[in-house]
Each structure stands twice: as C-alpha cells, then as structure tokens.
Amino acid sequence: MSQFPRFFRIRRHTHPPRITDIPETVRSELDASGVHFEPGSRVALAVGSRGIMNLAAIVRETVDWLKRQGAQPFIVPAMGSHGGGTAEGQEAVLREYGISQEALGIPVVSRMEVVELPRGDVPVPVFFDRKAFEADATVILNRVKPHTSFHGAHESGLVKMVAIGLGKQRGAASIHRLGVTGLREIMPKVAGQGLRHGNVRLGIAIVENSNDETMLVKAVPAARIAEIDHELLAVAKAAMPALPVSAIDILILDEMGKDISGLGIDPNIVGRLKIPGQPEPECPKIKMIIVRALTAKSRGNAAGVGLADIITRSLFEAVDLRATYENVLTSTFLERAKIPLIAEDDDEALQFAGRATGVPALSEARIVRVKNTLHLADAWISEVLLPDVSRLDNVEVLGEVSPVLNEKRELTDL
Template identity: 50%
Template sequence: MKEYQLIKIKNQFPENSLKNIKKHCHQELENLKGLIKKNTSIAIGVGSRGIDNLEIVVKEVVDFVKEKEANPFIIPAMGSNGGATSEGQEEVLAGYGITEKRVGAPIRSSMETVEISSGINTHRIYMDKHAFESDGVILINKIKPHTDFHSTYESGLVKMAVIGLGKEPGAEAIHKFGVFGLTNLIPESAKTIFNTGKILAGIGLVENAYDKTMMVKAIPGTEIIEEELKLINIARANRPKLPVDNIDVLIIDEMGKNISGVGVDTNIIGRIKIYGQPEPENPKIKSVIMGDLTDESFGNATGVGLADIISRKLYDKIDLKKTYKNIATSSFLERGKIPFVAENDREAFELALRNCGTSTLGEERIIRIKNTLHLDVLYISEAILNEIKDNPQIEPTEEKINLFDSDKTLYPF
C-alpha cells in the first residue's frame, strides 16, 4: 500500500496579540462608566462563535457592571443557533465557559422576542424579550470578515444587534431576502435598534492571524455603527490565508460552529455557495475534504455542503435537525447538502486525488490544515514547497509525516 507523505511548515504571521487581556478590558471599560446607572438591570449579549479569551472578557464586563452597583445577566445573542431552543443556546454558552458559576451572572436564555419595527421598515425587526425589558444591553462580539457576504458591515456588533438579538424570527426576517438582506437590511435594521436606546455599548474584539486577541474596544452604543467600520478594516488586514492559490486537495481535519458560523471560513477556502453571490477568485481548490465535526458544534454541521468529500466519522456526528434548522433559517440550502461520504480518511483522500485529474506522481498540490482558524502550522506536498520555499513568511521544517496509520485514519495533527 502506497505511503503518502507531507512536509510540515510554519506559516509566520505578525505576532501582535495582547498580553494582558484583563488589563486592556479594564482600561477600555472605563470609557463606559457614565453609561451604567445604579440599580439598573443590564443584559450582556454573547454569541455562538468561538472567540479567544471570551470567558475572561465576559467576566470583566460582569464585574464592571457590578462595580457600578447595577445588576448584570447574560443572554444568548445567536439568532437560531443552538437548535433555536433556549436550552440549546444556553448549552452553547456553557461550552465556552459562559455559566453563572464561572462569570458571576445568571443566564437568561429564551427564544421570546418583542417586535420593534417602525412603520418605515420594509421588514420586521425583533429583539430578545429579556434584552428589551432590561434597562440596557452590552453586546460582546468578534469583528471580522463574514463568511456569507462582503459589505460595509460583516460579522460583528451591528449584525449581532440585528440577527443575534433578533433570535429565530429576527434571523429569518433578514435571511429570507438572501444576500440583499445581509448587505442592505442589516444596516437599516441596526439604525432602528440603536435608535431605541437599548444598546448601551458594545465590546468589539479583533483577532490576529493566530486567532489571538489583538484589540479590545469598548464602544458606546451611539458610536457602534461608525466605529465598527474601522475595526473591520483592521480585522481584514490581519486575517490569515493559505500560502498558495492553486490547490488540488485541501484536507481540513475539523469543521465546526466554534470555528465559523458556517463550519469553515469561506474566505480561506474560496467557496461561498450562495445563489447570486460570486465565488471568490482565489484560492482555487479542486477537492475539499472535511474530516471531523467539533464537539462544540453539538451536531450542527452547517457548512458541510462546502466540502466535496467528508469522512464517515464526521457524517455520524451530524444532527440533521439542528443542521437543517440553521440552514433553513439562513436559506442557503447548498451549504446543507451532504457530500460524498468516504468510509475512512484514506478513501476520502484517494477519491479526492482522482477527482483532481493529476496524473504525474509528485506533482499533486496538497495542503492539510487543522481547521480554518489555525493556519500557522500546515502540512504540504513537495510541489507546493517548491513554489513557496523562497517566501520569507514560510519556515519549512525537516519533518515529514505519513498521512495515514494502519487503520487508514489520518495521523493526529
């Protein structure tokens, strides 16, 4: 049986992460001290994405609100994620360490909403009932390029205010308009939401190419729409990418909701699969393999349709009810289609190679990554190494690995 080997490389990005998150949070939160009034109830909105230092940031916000003699509580601000149930959304938060015991504030998880649409809106706008009945809301979210669309506002506090706080009906109200809803109606809806005065502030987090916190920004609610534009540009400038644009086979060891809302970062793999939305020019990948679903996804395999081939291991972890609920809300059905299911990792790889039409041994252009968040360590084929060996950002190692063990399973990354 032929052995397939890849070469380990280190993809070096600027190391600009914050070294003391608590200190930076404390300094930033002082900008909000005049906004929190004594004896008020403050809802702290937390989403469903994996965010570096999330638990630390949430606890710092909770402690800050308590210092001002107000009463904080946590609400899930995640649209229809978590299976669109209050229990499921609370479970998602717990997976990130966001529990009353760990952050010091109770969790109030509900799918109930209040409609706050004004007569001028062409669509309905909703807000979580607990948030609406509070004295004010502080949102916490990572700001980054979105995996569905590119526009003025992408993934961040503005979108969280509209879709995250809007729960299932808020998400459906936007997604039923497709890409137009995401690019045009989110900003319009956000203005209505911010005009209620309910959003006291947002904590915007920006991560570097190593998926580490590089910026914490506490923004008064009246300034979020303006300030997020600056933060998204910083996030774009610091996002990672694969070292080449033309790839025969990309092996992604794991996908999941804690990695991206659609399981993988579409900006990394160059696939969007949304009707009416142009596909990215680069990278061009002939075959994408996804090997596993993270435990933090709780069976939600939204984005599995971006792959060409998946392993039986991943397939067996899929909770179709949760996945289809998420896909139906987004209305991007292509992303929920089940790809070819290979019985093991080796079968998936050999099928992917055949699908590429590369016949000359040694010319296969192969990259293996752990997931689309972590691109600092990769395994690549000789053909790709020969192309990038003079790139100062790339540090080749002497380490070569066999791809598969005797059970036809990928060796641990």
C-alpha cells in the same frame, strides 16, 4: 492513484500585534468609554455563539466592571437561530464557552421570545430579545470580522449582533429570507432601528489577529456602534490569515465547526461561497476539499459541510441534521448543508479526491493539510509545493512526515 506523495511539515512564523493582559485591557476600555450604569439597574449582557478567543475572560471582566458600578448584570444569548433555535440549545452553546451561572455568578436568561420594535421604513420586522428589552440597559459583545456569506459596510460584528443576534430566531429568519440583499442592505437598517428604539447602551468589539489571538478590544457607546463597527471591519480584514499557497488540488481540513467559523468552514479562507446567484471568489483556487471531523462544540451543527467535496464517515455520524437544517433554513442557503461524498477513512478520502482532481497521479497533486480554517500556521504540504513555499520569507520546513497514515488508515498527527 494509490501512491501518496511525500508530505512535509511546515510552520509559518508570524508576530502580529496581540493583547497580553486581557483583564487590564478590558477594564481600561470600559473605563474610557464614558458609559455609566445606575446602581441597582438591571443590565443584559448579550453574548453570541462564536468561538472567540478569551471570550470567557472578556465576559467575566465586563461582568465585574458592571458590578463595580452597582449594576445587576445577567447574560442573554444573542445568536439568532443558533443552538438549534431553542432556548435550551442556546444556553448550552454558551456553557460550552465557559459562559454559565456557575462560572460567572450571575443568571443566564435564555428565552426565544422577542418584542417587535418600530420598523420605520425598514421592509422587515425589527425584533429584540424580550428579556434584554425589559432590562434597564443592554450591553452587546461580539467579534468583528468578515462575514461568511457577503461583503459590505457591516459584516459580522456589533451591528449584526443587534439585528440578528438579539433578534433571535424570528429576527434572523426575517433578514435571511431576503438572501444576500437582506444581509448586506437590510441588516444595517434593522440594527439602526434596534439601536434607536431598544436599550443598547454599550458595545464591546473584539478583533483577532491571524494567529487567532485577541489583538484589539474596543468599548463603544451606543451612538458610535455603527461607525466603529465599520472601521474595525477594515482592521479585521487586514488581519485575516491565509493558506500558504493559493492554487491547491486537495485541501485537507482536520475539522470544521461553529467555534471555528459561523459556517464551520470559512469561505474567505477556502474561496467558496456556495450561494446561488453569487459569484465565487477568484482566490484561492481549490479543486477538492476534504473535511475529517466536526468539532464537539458544534453540537452536531454541520452547516457549511456543503462547502466540502468529501467527508469522513465519522464526521457524517457526528451530524445533528435537525440543528443543521434549522441553521441553514434560516440562512436560506441550502447548498451549504448538502452532504458531500462520504469516505470510510482518510485513505479512501484521499483516493476519492485524487480521482476527481484531474491530476495524472495522486503523488503529483498539490495537497495542503491544516487543522481548520482558523489555525493555518502549521501545515502539511505535498512535495510538489516545496518550491512555492521556499519563496516565502516566514515559512520554515520542519521535515518530512513519516508515517503519513496509521494502522487505522487515518492521517497521523498534524
């Protein structure tokens, strides 16, 4: 099994719609929203933990727009239990994305305290960040995209930001405790109560294209948040990237992380959910997944590592078990944090995977290597996949990879 296949670099050329002038687009959308803030009003701007492209620029333009209206904005982290479920951890997550008092000139008020709002007929408590609730108004900002655990009318986006992001650790735990049912059915009802009894005045929705570029920004009055969130989810699903082929023996991910996907590895890309009782996606079909590293912005949170079969020693040593456990215990999907086989280097990881795939020889395996589940345009493929990709109109074969491994038995640069 020691003989590697020949690898070839490929690049997919796509030209999806994207925004070229972020500040102007954000300003125009905010102006067109019809929402106004009273001079002197304190406005909480709720920002989450996702690695959203152009996040700092969008937040900065929103802050400037609020100031021009005479409002006094401040930032609140709205990320449920992320950041280790602590105020300090959540503030640090925002700082990693360029969201800080030094960068924006406004306070970042990170607390875990919440107020409980009337729940109506909702079967779980409805929580809302106390500091945001004590402000005169709240603005929520989030990317709309398919969720990593379920599919429904509302997945990741503005509705989830109200229910789970602003609900902080207690709100996230109460919804996640009900599993997929809690996310698909209860979460929108919690958000409805949050919008009804909280002080959300405006939502800013972001959609990204298949190249991880900002393709849409929409400013939404509170009364239309649920409606627009649902509409934009369909847009986001249509814009999702995909692997170059759907039948793969070994998928190599150079990295996983919270700034790539809420689960570190996007299940919508790799076709794995790892949620007991929930059927696995039918496509793509991947026998073995190797992950080589954890991004620095994950701050040790390796929730989602259980979707992999093999990881490297260096990834394992970067894991903060406490942060990972806090995240996965809140979600209740413990399978997703189980530690895979640990290989000492990339060479050993591939040998492990080759032995487990059932192919006669590693040289015959259908292997794909990409940077992560967000950036899929550039890839390595094994020689056996050349006929498959040659049938794709937008794929260019750039040449053979040589050498495949360096002197440390690590894969050479992608």
